[in-house]
Amino acid sequence: MAEFLDYLRFADGFHMWGAVARMLLAVICGGVIGIEREYKRRPAGFRTHILICLGASLTTLTSQYLLLEMQWFTDLARLGAQVIAGMGFIGAGTIIVTKRRQVKGLTTAAGLFVSAVVGLAIGVGYFEAALIATVLIIVIELLLSRFEYFIMSTSRNINLYIEYKGNESLLQMTEYLRTHHVNVSDLQITKSGAASQNPCAIFSLDMPKKLTHDKLMTALSGISGVVSVEEL
Numbered sequence: 001m002a003e004f005l006d007y008l009r010f011a012d013g014f015h016m017w018g019a020v021a022r023m024l025l026a027v028i029c030g031g032v033i034g035i036e037r038e039y040k041r042r043p044a045g046f047r048t049h050i051l052i053c054l055g056a057s058l059t060t061l062t063s064q065y066l067l068l069e070m071q072w073f074t075d076l077a078r079l080g081a082q083v084i085a086g087m088g089f090i091g092a093g094t095i096i097v098t099k100r101r102q103v104k105g106l107t108t109a110a111g112l113f114v115s116a117v118v119g120l121a122i123g124v125g126y127f128e129a130a131l132i133a134t135v136l137i138i139v140i141e142l143l144l145s146r147f148e149y150f151i152m153s154t155s156r157n158i159n160l161y162i163e164y165k166g167n168e169s170l171l172q173m174t175e176y177l178r179t180h181h182v183n184v185s186d187l188q189i190t191k192s193g194a195a196s197q198n199p200c201a202i203f204s205l206d207m208p209k210k211l212t213h214d215k216l217m218t219a220l221s222g223i224s225g226v227v228s229v230e231e232l
Contacts, residue, residue, distance in 0.1 A: 056119025
């Protein structure tokens, strides 16, 4: 096994089969990382992660080709460094801030970045780290997301986006919060942007221990004039 890995690492010089094996492994690892994003219908999904991982792998392969085959004495890390810098532009394109002050796309951007780094590791021949990183990424995206949801659901801080019809509804909401000892740390009034042009309130709340997120949202949605309640 060690001899086979040495062969793929170009221990005896650059050869095409080693390059093909690295690119195929980059496709596999990138695809595995992208499956979870594709399943959740994120903008950067299966094919995007494959292309980024493959491109990063090809970058480091090109650096080694210039040194081992072309005998150009160049900095092997220079092209890989440009991949890291370029991922900032691609990652920024997946991050958006909605009208409801929600930041979306951070996990996708992080996944693209780490997919590129996995590709760099594969291209340079560090297969063990690339495979271990791929497994850890899948564990983080699939299993730790549930743990993250549990932490959020038990947090005493909550941000709510509430659409309502008039000031009377807003007064009833603030009265409910006051009587149930819910502290309003921040409140912003905006327009919904929908055809109805209903006013919207973005509440930042500190809740008592006995009150759950679901119970609070159900109570607020039951107030007369409240159109929708959504946790941010």
